[in-house]
Amino acid sequence: DGGITQSPKYLFRKEGQNVTLSCEQNLNHDAMYWYRQDPGQGLRLIYYSQIVNDFQKGDIAEGYSVSREKKESFPLTVTSAQKNPTAFYLCASSRPDSSNQPQHFGDGTRLSIL
Amino acid sequence: AQSVTQLDSQVPVFEEAPVELRCNYSSSVSVYLFWYVQYPNQGLQLLLKYLSGSTLVKGINGFEAEFNKSQTSFHLRKPSVHISDTAEYFCAVSEDTGFQKLVFGTGTRLLVSP
Numbered sequence: 001d002g003g004i005t006q007s008p009k010y011l012f013r014k015e016g017q018n019v020t021l022s023c024e025q026n027l028n029h030d031a032m033y034w035y036r037q038d039p040g041q042g043l044r045l046i047y048y049s050q051i052v053n054d055f056q057k058g059d060i061a062e063g064y065s066v067s068r069e070k071k072e073s074f075p076l077t078v079t080s081a082q083k084n085p086t087a088f089y090l091c092a093s094s095r096p097d098s099s100n101q102p103q104h105f106g107d108g109t110r111l112s113i114l
Numbered sequence: 115a116q117s118v119t120q121l122d123s124q125v126p127v128f129e130e131a132p133v134e135l136r137c138n139y140s141s142s143v144s145v146y147l148f149w150y151v152q153y154p155n156q157g158l159q160l161l162l163k164y165l166s167g168s169t170l171v172k173g174i175n176g177f178e179a180e181f182n183k184s185q186t187s188f189h190l191r192k193p194s195v196h197i198s199d200t201a202e203y204f205c206a207v208s209e210d211t212g213f214q215k216l217v218f219g220t221g222t223r224l225l226v227s228p
Contacts, residue, residue, distance in 0.1 A: 004157075031214065040123065042204060042220040043158075050213065090157055099214040100146045100165045105157030 002027045006091050006106035012114045013078065013085060021076045021109045023091035031096035032074040033103065036060060037088040046089075049074055050096045078111065086112050116141040116207045120219035127226055129197055135190040135222045137205030144210040147188040149179055152202045152221075161203070164188060175199070200226045 004025045013019045025032065031050050035043040045058030049068040063082025068074055074093075078085045088110050092103040117140045127133050139145060146165050150158040162173025169181040179190045188205060205219040 006157075040220060042218040043216075044218075045215070048215070092158075094214050096213060099208045099210055100163075101214050102148060102160045102163055103158075103214065103216060105150075105159070107157045108155070110155070 004091055004093055004104055004106035006089075006109050008109060009107070011109055011111045013111060014114050016080045018077055018079050019085075019111070021078070021089055021091075021111070023074045023076065023106060024072055025074075025091075025093045025104075025106075026072065027093055027104060028071075029093035029095055029104070030071065031094045032068070033092040033094075034058075034064075034066065034074070034076045035090045035092065037090060037108075043090065046076065116145060116209050116217050118205050118207050118217055118219035120205055120222050122222045123220070124223045124225065127195055127224070129226055129228050130194045132193050133191065133195050133199075133224065135203050135205075135224065137188045137190065137219060139186050139188065139205075139207045141186075141207060141209055146208045146210065147179075147181060148206045148208070148216070149173065149177070149188070149190050150204045150206060151175075152204065154201075158204060161190070195224070195226050197226050197228065199224060 007022045033048045034046040047066040049055035065077045090108045091106045094103045095101040119138045148163045149161040162171050164171045164181045172178045202221045204221045206216045
């Protein structure tokens with residue numbers, strides 16, 4: 001079955017350390033997204049990519065970086081500049097050709113500070 | 115820019131009772147509307163979507179929603195809930211701009227008790 005795989009499921013970060021969250025999809029979708037979820041705040045968009053080798057900042061991009069070298073993969077790096085990284089991170093994908101296409105989500109990565 | 119308001123952060127109900135989860139949106143252009151469900155430590159799953167046509171939309175698990183353009187609302191309903199419906203529900207809106215960029219509400223936690 002097609003879907004989105006996020007790994008690891010749980011991740012711990014030390015002070016001053018960069019960590020990378022993996023997101024892989026086999027849905028043949030061009031568009032991919034990263035969201036941050038905090039209790040009571042819903043989902044907030046970090047970065048999105050409409051096509052390979054192109055990506056745009058979302059609403060809360062500071063302290064994060066991404067790459068899109070392959071259609072299937074959209075890894076997110078949480079840098080040491082992100083002072084409050086503890087959250088649940090969700091990756092999603094969709095067809096980009098219309099704003100009426102639903103997004104498909106992975107099962108998330110929970111990041112905590114050691 | 116579009117926005118979504120889910121006024122109820124938590125809705126407690128008894129099993130087999132009806133439920134309505136409220137969602138209001140704001141946008142200056144045409145929109146598409148979505149409801150997603152999230153079970154603990156999982157990603158989001160699409161419940162239903164309104165794109166055009168009939169204002170009453172039926173989704174999975176017996177849920178339905180009604181689009182009301184004059185009241186800018188898209189409330190989710192189920193006539194009889196089960197314990198297994200306990201989850202967090204998110205309303206989301208996408209403006210008809212040619213590329214899908216979802217804006218989410220803050221979520222409503224549905225608590226079903228026996």
